[in-house]
Amino acid sequence: MNIENTQSQMRKGILEFCILSIIRRGEAYPSDIVEEMKAANLNILEGTLYPLLTRLKNADMLTYRWVESNSGPPRKYFSLTPKGEAFYGELEATWNELANAVHALATKV
């Protein structure tokens, strides 16, 4: 039982929720997502993000379109599908419940 393992387990659970909440605000490019998460002090490897996005896309949560880029090959911009929205909604509810519960438990005197 080491502390790092537990920490990463905790982070893992909310990864999808974080990514979806970034994409929900508008079309997003994977490396932008990484930047944004870094800025919020949530470090994620780009190599971890791509499989996750692909899985979400294959589950019809996300969709993407190709956008021409002047700095290389065309980029994939991801956005939420209605199904993804619903999914996000449920995650959000769960998160709020969890946060409240955890907060209540942790701060109980």
Add this chain to the structure above:
Amino acid sequence: MKKIININFHSRVVPIEESAYEILQQYIDSLRRHFANEEGRDEIISDIENRFAELFSETLKKGAACITDADVNTIIASMGRPEDFGDEESAAAGAGADAGQKGSYSQQQQTYATNEPRRLYRAENDKILGGVASGLANYLNIDPAIVRILFVLMCFGGGAGVLLYIILWVVLPTKSLPPAARKRLYRNTDDKVIGGVASGLAAYFHIEVWIPRLIFAAPLILSLLASIFRHAWFDFDGPVFVTGGFGGTLFIAYIVLWIVMPEALSASEKLEMRGEKVDLESIKNTIKSDLGNFSRRAKDMGTEMKSTFQKTGEQVKQSTQNFASEAYPAARKAGTGIGHAIGVLFKAFFLFIAGCIAFGLIMALFGLAFRGHNVLTIKNFILTGFWQNFLAWTSFILFLIIPIVALLTWLIRRITGVRSRQHYLAYVFVTLWVIGLFCTLGLAAMIINNFRSRQHVEEEITLANPSHGKLIVKTMDGKHDYFDGDWMFDIDWDNNRPFYNCNDDSFALNTVRINLVKSEDSSYHVRVVKFSLGENTHAAHENAEQINFSVRQSDSLLALPYGFTIARGQKFRNQKVLLVVAVPVGKHITLHHSVDEYRWFSIDVRKSHIRWNKRDRWDNAAEYGWDDDIDVDNNYRWDTDVDYVMTNDGLVSTTRRSVDHDDKDKKKEDRRKKDNEDQDEDPGYRYKRPAAPAPPKAGQDTVKKTAALQAVTDSHLYLLSALFQ
């Protein structure tokens, strides 16, 4: 000093240091292995590669001359290596059962790194069936394609390969293996005569380049020489050296290899082509050194297996505890060694069946394509004009040869695992084949048109009355010797075919039928009716007139030709000869068994089918519907080698068979004297078909009665006649 190569990376040309390229390649490979079980693997890899390409072009935009090792390493660091994000994303995937698996995966990675002595595995990352071949190739450090081809050869050569493969499939553990010797078959375009296939093979096997060249060229040269000699003595028809036997096989093999083997363009591909030295010696050494510590490895394997089972057991237990609902798939995956083996056997069985079917199809196509050469001689007698010949050749090549080449190409590509660089190839094949299909249809339509119209010519011969009131009809078994036009693909049909002989100069038919009718007067008559088809009435008439069927009488013997020939320049238009023999009342007739050789068949394009009768049986009204204009009334059923007498009621058998001498003597008394002279000339007559029953099925009303009498000896004929009452 470093070498810089240009790579085409996601449709961007990227100058990159060769060592950096190696690093990149290894990284991508490691990703590929990591995501081996992932559904969207290719997409993930492609996305990551895309990101690489983007970062590369940013670096280059900043003015860098090329991508260096450092650049690649930086990007990889920001991407993360598979071992870094190993468990980070597995939980995110939502499948809790995955966790255990991933753990064992990284463990496996570790054992792989430390476990230096190599072991035989099945490659799970590079497989067609079970990865046995590529595992072996990895073990022996050779191109998997070679092992696969050997396996296929072993399968067709006795089936040992199938068994061996299945055993290895069941026995060997799987593992994601790095590609062994980076060595592949390439075409060496630096040193080419035609396509560089031979020199590519030579480079791969480290042999002198002239050896494969000679192997490819020898049959070609030989058959070319043979064709020239044949041309000098005989006649030459068509490109035999392409389609003929062994030479043809190698010719096609060369073409297929040319299509399948990628060209060695870049420096690294050229390096791959040569690779490290692979010969029997090095393979032997590998096996030897491994056999040396075989027992130790066997022990290792035992302990490893034990620990593996324990581990999987623990895993199952753990995941059952932790993820009760989700443990099922994991448990199933881990705990069903036997189930796996059974599954493998079933898979192998079905693949075997499918393979057999495919093999049969290929062989049938081969047979058609190669034996189709035989049709060449016949085609001269069927086709007219340039267009039909042109269409015939086009359909032969496009319709029959193309699918074979395509199949072989597909097969070898599948075996060698070559990524198809040219997507257009399939379209080209399909297009050519469709063209071939249309050619075939067009040809068929044109040919059918040539058979549209039917005409006949009649010729009446009055025979001199034979001296003893009996007529024997037989064919003159002349020596129908003909010259073999083709020493390799001789038409060797037995006599049971309507075309009993065919060569370039003549095409012999025996579509002849004999009808017996009652004569109006007191003498024998023979009416020869010649039929032919043609594209119009005139042509059909002309064709019919050209039939040469001369009947000869010498006293009691009516000699018929064995058939008739269609000479060069004339065409086959289903020519037929109907011989109507009129027998006067009170006179006898016998048909010698040699007339059994006649084969009568009708092509009727108006009814769009071909009718093929063994011999004339006028018992089905529908059957002679085609020539209503011919007088077919009053004709009688007959068998060969039976003596018939014509009565007012019709044809009646004299019920005696010429079985033995007694019979013959009796017959001699009954008949006139000279009878036996004719028969003695024909020694086969007496003994042939002695038991042939002779139901005198004469006339409509007598048939039932006589047939019933003969029912015991001739039940099937009885059934026939009863059916047609």
